[in-house]
Amino acid sequence: MALERLGSSLHAALRKIFRASIVDEAAVKELVRNIQRSLLQADVNVKLVLDISKRIEERALKEKIPPGISRREHVIKVVYEELTRFLGEKPVPMKIEPGKKKVIMLVGIQGSGKTTAAAKLARYFQKRGLKPALICADTYRPGAYAQLQQLASKISVPLYGEPKKKDPVKIAINGLKQFSDKDVVIIDTAGRHKEEHELIKEMKVLEKKIKPNEVMLVIDGTIGQQAMTQAKAFNEATPIGSILVTKLDGSARGGGALSAVAATGAPIKFIGTGEKIGDIEPFIPSRFVGRLLGMGDLETLLEKVREAEIKVPEKKAKAILSGKFTLTDMYEQFEAMKSMGPFRKLLKMLPGMSYDVPEEMLDMAEDRLEKWRVMIQSMTSKEKENPKIFNASRIRRVARGSGTSEKEVKELLKQYSMMRRMLKTFRRKKKLPFFGKGLPKGFK
Numbered sequence: 001m002a003l004e005r006l007g008s009s010l011h012a013a014l015r016k017i018f019r020a021s022i023v024d025e026a027a028v029k030e031l032v033r034n035i036q037r038s039l040l041q042a043d044v045n046v047k048l049v050l051d052i053s054k055r056i057e058e059r060a061l062k063e064k065i066p067p068g069i070s071r072r073e074h075v076i077k078v079v080y081e082e083l084t085r086f087l088g089e090k091p092v093p094m095k096i097e098p099g100k101k102k103v104i105m106l107v108g109i110q111g112s113g114k115t116t117a118a119a120k121l122a123r124y125f126q127k128r129g130l131k132p133a134l135i136c137a138d139t140y141r142p143g144a145y146a147q148l149q150q151l152a153s154k155i156s157v158p159l160y161g162e163p164k165k166k167d168p169v170k171i172a173i174n175g176l177k178q179f180s181d182k183d184v185v186i187i188d189t190a191g192r193h194k195e196e197h198e199l200i201k202e203m204k205v206l207e208k209k210i211k212p213n214e215v216m217l218v219i220d221g222t223i224g225q226q227a228m229t230q231a232k233a234f235n236e237a238t239p240i241g242s243i244l245v246t247k248l249d250g251s252a253r254g255g256g257a258l259s260a261v262a263a264t265g266a267p268i269k270f271i272g273t274g275e276k277i278g279d280i281e282p283f284i285p286s287r288f289v290g291r292l293l294g295m296g297d298l299e300t301l302l303e304k305v306r307e308a309e310i311k312v313p314e315k316k317a318k319a320i321l322s323g324k325f326t327l328t329d330m331y332e333q334f335e336a337m338k339s340m341g342p343f344r345k346l347l348k349m350l351p352g353m354s355y356d357v358p359e360e361m362l363d364m365a366e367d368r369l370e371k372w373r374v375m376i377q378s379m380t381s382k383e384k385e386n387p388k389i390f391n392a393s394r395i396r397r398v399a400r401g402s403g404t405s406e407k408e409v410k411e412l413l414k415q416y417s418m419m420r421r422m423l424k425t426f427r428r429k430k431k432l433p434f435f436g437k438g439l440p441k442g443f444k
Contacts, residue, residue: 006255007292009038010083014076014293023071028060031075043224043256048263052086083289087258091284092242092267096130102184103176105210106244107203108218109230110191113246115144117218117272118188119151120280121244124270126157127278130183135175136161137168137206140190148188155277158182169209176210187212199230200237207238214240216269219261221245224253228260235266246272249279325420327384331376371404372412378402387413 013034020027032053039049059078065071096102104121108114115138122132134152136159138144145163152159160175172187179185189206191199207215217234219227227245234241243266248254261268268283376384378401383389390413399406 006038006042009041010035010293013038014079017072017075020072023075025061028057028075031060031079032057035079039255039259043253044259045225045228045256045263048086048259052082056082080289080293083292084285086262087285087289088262088268088283091282091286092269094242094269094282096125096184098130098183101180101182102214103187103210103212104184104214104216105172105187105189105206105212106216106218107189107199107206107234108191109199109220110141112191112218112220113272114191114218115147115188116151116277117244117246117270117280118148118186119155119157120272120277121186121270122152122157122184123155123277124280125184126155131181132157132184132186133175133179133182134159135172135179135185135187136163137172137175137187138190139166139168139171144188144190151277169206172206172210191218197233200233203234204237212240214242217241217243217266219243219245219257221248221254221257221272224256225260227257228264231261231266232264235264242267242269244268244270244272244280245283248272249274327376327379327387327416330416330419331373331384371402371408372415374402375399375404375409375412387416 013031016034017023017027017031035056036049036053039052040046056078059082060075063074063078065074069077106114106118106121108117118134122134125132134148134157136145136148138148145161148161149159158179160171160178162171162174165171168189175187176185187210190202203215215238217230219230221227231243234243243261245254245257245261245268248258248271258268258271262285270280271283271288273279273281375398378398383394383398395406395409395413398404399409402409
């Protein structure tokens with residue numbers, strides 16, 4: 001992933017400061033050169049790179065060090081603060097209240113990922129207990145309605161469209177009437193123009209007639225510095241606008257797009273971080289920079305845990321702590337982890353873990369977890385509930401059924417036994433990780 005490459009190079013530059021015996025002027029200047037190189041490779045505008053590196057160098061060398069921290073810590077703090085400021089210091093929250101309908105109209109150049117972004121936004125709001133709906137007002141692109149219909153059905157969000165009609169304004173107005181009971185309605189419009197001024201012209205016409213609460217420009221993160229032109233024109237054209245930057249998972253130009261948009265003063269509210277429908281998050285510069293530098297992002301990780309609803313009912317918790325932890329329980333935990341996203345993304349949110357674990361180990365861990373899931377799926381109900389009954393023939397059958405080796409099945413059973421012993425240890429200490437503080441009320 002491209003932003004990971006930018007992050008790992010920035011992290012490597014900071015690590016040199018961590019390991020330096022003396023943090024003097026030469027060390028700071030070397031750090032600044034490394035940061036410059038990393039940002040330029042990520043297609044960040046040269047002027048912006050020079051501005052940020054100048055500020056980092058000046059502050060790191062001339063600013064009075066606050067009491068209680070070392071020069072090394074001060075330099076890292078300066079880098080973190082300046083990168084955060086560089087990407088837009090304050091996050092711009094999306095305010096939506098249940099019962100008060102908010103209409104968001106998406107606009108964007110063709111190919112920017114607007115239709116997928118519409119479904120991702122709907123899923124984002126749905127996960128937060130709101131009632132979203134989608135309207136397909138793209139009457140130009142063949143298959144636009146079918147694509148949005150497919151995405152909407154995956155997340156069980158209602159969709160309105162009139163595939164045979166050609167008036168996007170009428171379609172949008174009819175859809176809004178139908179969705180009068182929804183909290184947030186997202187309108188996907190046509191992105192048929194390749195030139196910014198034509199896009200802005202169309203946006204103004206639609207905005208005037210549909211009267212949305214917010215117009216959101218969807219920008220393709222792979223276009224790098226060119227994003228500045230679109231963002232600038234858009235920011236000047238609408239006082240109620242915000243921006244969603246897509247495709248930040250697969251291009252070396254993602255850093256360039258983000259910095260270019262931020263430089264215009266246009267508010268970035270969301271970023272698309274992957275291909276899956278759940279790969280969208282609010283753009284909070286401080287959190288984003290924290291992950292980029294390898295400092296982790298525990299807040300986002302906790303949000304993902306809450307979204308995945310990794311909860312253990314009190315009755316089951318008592319049974320598990322009494323030693324009744326089965327392979328079914330183990331499988332449920334694997335499923336909960338999977339719903340939170342790829343293992344490497346979760347690891348990236350843990351401070352100090354982002355870039356220190358080799359890629360091969362991450363690939364092995366993800367591969368192993370997936371194999372274990374398939375193995376458990378290949379077992380009978382009796383085997384899942386009572387793994388003690390496993391013998392050579394049962395192991396052989398599960399291996400054949402899951403396309404794995406007998407050795408790998410034995411490894412799973414060994415890991416299960418270790419987890420079971422660990423949970424018994426938690427019982428003695430009166431602490432279970434799923435609950436945070438102590439045991440459920442009434443547990444003895």
